Every structure is written in structure tokens, then in C-alpha cells.
Amino acid sequence: MIRLKSNQLKVGMVTAQSIFNEKGAPFLVRGTPLTDRYIYRLRQLSVPELHVTSLSADFQLPPPPDVIEERTRVQAVDSVAETFRQAEVNGQFDMNLMEQCADLLVRDIMTKKKNLVQITDIRLHDSYTFSHSVNVAVLATMLGNLCGYSKSKLQVITLGGLLHDIGKLAVPTPILNKTSSLTADEFKxxxxxxxxxxxxLKELNSPIASILAIIAVQHHEHLDGSGYPY
Structure with a gap:
């Protein structure tokens, strides 16, 4: 798979990832040959880059199968979005919904052990956080699967990935969605x-609440001791 800037795309190139609108409906489905109109709309919508299957428009390779089913990915993004909405409105959320979502992701990954291809999708508008959370969960679970972790451990890892960014609810939306550089105060x-x-997460009524809380607080820490908050 080759990642290209939008201004490098050419008619006939085949998309290797899907793009969804703000309602979760597909705007451009993976495996679609690009046309002039598609390329124009991608640039108009400020999509900065896209994975394609080949540099040559004359060599139209189909995209490889994703590590999870597209319907699983769409459902997972919607579930994360609903969970964030519940937490924002009520201060609580339906853990059962997240557990069901984790089960679906783990099932797909465990049934495709030899498929290590992970092509993320692109979300238009303000749903980046939800899609990103699913991508993090999938990549983390793939690593856990390669390490031979049990299904129960994989489910914990998946839940940690899905919920790792829930603290962004405390960040004002204008800062969260800002496309230009953040000021020093905004970055703080x-x-x-x-x-x-x-x-x-530590307030959840769940036996793994403490583990999920640790995942959330440490996900910007680096192995060399840099990162934050510590």
C-alpha cells in the first residue's frame, strides 16, 4: 500500500482505504478507481492524503482484505461515538456496549491471524477521535494476538484502546478540532x-477499571522517559 498526498493522486489509481462522512456512511469505498471528480472532492474536503494500491494508474491492484470487517469497523466507530456522548451528557456510559464492541473486534482479529494488513479509514468532519480510538484498539489487539495473549487479555487491550482518549471530553471542542498550530496554553x-x-475510567463499576485507567493516563508516555503527563 502506498500513501500519497492528495495532490499526487491520479485518475485510475485504486483506493486502499474507505472514507466516511459525519454520519458514518461511505463517501468513497476502498477498491474504487479514482476519477477527476473524486480527486477534486478529496481536495475540496481537505483530505490531506490517501492510501492507494499502486503508483501506476494502469496497474489496478485490488486492496488486500482488512484485518477487520468493514461493518465491524463502522459499528465500532459508532459505538465509541455513542459512549463519548453518554459520558459527556451523564458522566457515565454503557460499559456493555464497549464490551460488545471489543468482542467483535477481537473475534475478527483472532479469525484472521495471518492477515497483518491494517488499512485505517478516514473520517470527515469531527469524528476523528472515534475512528482513531478504533484504529488504536485494532493495532494494540493485533500486537497482543501476535504475542499469544489469551482472548480475555485481548479484550482488555481492546477496551483500553477504545477508551484511551475519553479524557478528551474535558478539552474544549475549538481546541480539539483546531487545524492550525496550538498555542502553548492550548497545548497545556x-x-x-x-x-x-x-x-x-477509574470510577467505572468494572473489575478492569484500574487497568483501563492506567492505559488512559499512560498512552502519551514514551519509552525514553519523555511524553506526558509524567
Whole structure:
């Protein structure tokens, strides 16, 4: 798979990832040959880059199968979005919904052990956080699967990935969706979201609440000791 900037795309190239609108409906489905109109709309919608199957428009390779089913991915993004909405409105959310979502993701990954291809999708508008959370969950679970983790451990990892960014609920939307560079003060606010996520998750009525809280608070820590909040 080859990632190209939007201005490098050519008519006839085959898309290797899907693009969805704000309602979760497909705007451009993976495996679609690009046309002039598609390329124009991608640039108009400020999609910065896209994976394609080949540099040559004359060599139209189909995209490889994804590690999870597209319907699973769409359902997972919708479930994460609903969970964030519940937490924002009520301060609580339906853990059962997240557990069902994790089960679906783990099932797909465990049944495709030899398929290590992971092509993420693109979400238009303000649903980046939800799609990103699903991508993190999938990649983390793939790594756990390669390490031979049990299904129960994979489910914990998956839930951790799905919920790792829930602390962004404490970040004002204008800062969260800002496309230009953040100011020093805005970045200080952004840096609070791992700690805010820990606060939310450690209050869950769940035996794995403490583990999920640790995942949230540590997801911006680096192996060399840099990162934040510590």
C-alpha cells in the first residue's frame, strides 16, 4: 500500500482505504478507481492524503482484505461515538456496549491471524477521535494476538484502546478540532486529557477499571522517559 498526498493522486489509481462522512456512511469505498471528480472532492474536503494500491494508474491492484470487517469497523466507530456522548451528557456510559464492541473486534482479529494488513479509514468532519480510538484498539489487539495473549487479555487491550482518549471530553471542542498550530496554553490543556481519562475510567463499576485507567493516563508516555503527563 502506498500513501500519497492528495495532490499526487491520479485518475485510475485504486483506493486502499474507505472514507466516511459525519454520519458514518461511505463517501468513497476502498477498491474504487479514482476519477477527476473524486480527486477534486478529496481536495475540496481537505483530505490531506490517501492510501492507494499502486503508483501506476494502469496497474489496478485490488486492496488486500482488512484485518477487520468493514461493518465491524463502522459499528465500532459508532459505538465509541455513542459512549463519548453518554459520558459527556451523564458522566457515565454503557460499559456493555464497549464490551460488545471489543468482542467483535477481537473475534475478527483472532479469525484472521495471518492477515497483518491494517488499512485505517478516514473520517470527515469531527469524528476523528472515534475512528482513531478504533484504529488504536485494532493495532494494540493485533500486537497482543501476535504475542499469544489469551482472548480475555485481548479484550482488555481492546477496551483500553477504545477508551484511551475519553479524557478528551474535558478539552474544549475549538481546541480539539483546531487545524492550525496550538498555542502553548492550548497545548497545556490538550496535555491534560490522559489524566482526565484516568479520572473517568477509574470510577467505572468494572473489575478492569484500574487497568483501563492506567492505559488512559499512560498512552502519551514514551519509552525514553519523555511524553506526558509524567
Amino acid at each position: 490543556i490538550i496535555r491534560r486529557h490522559p489524566s482526565e481519562g484516568r479520572k473517568i
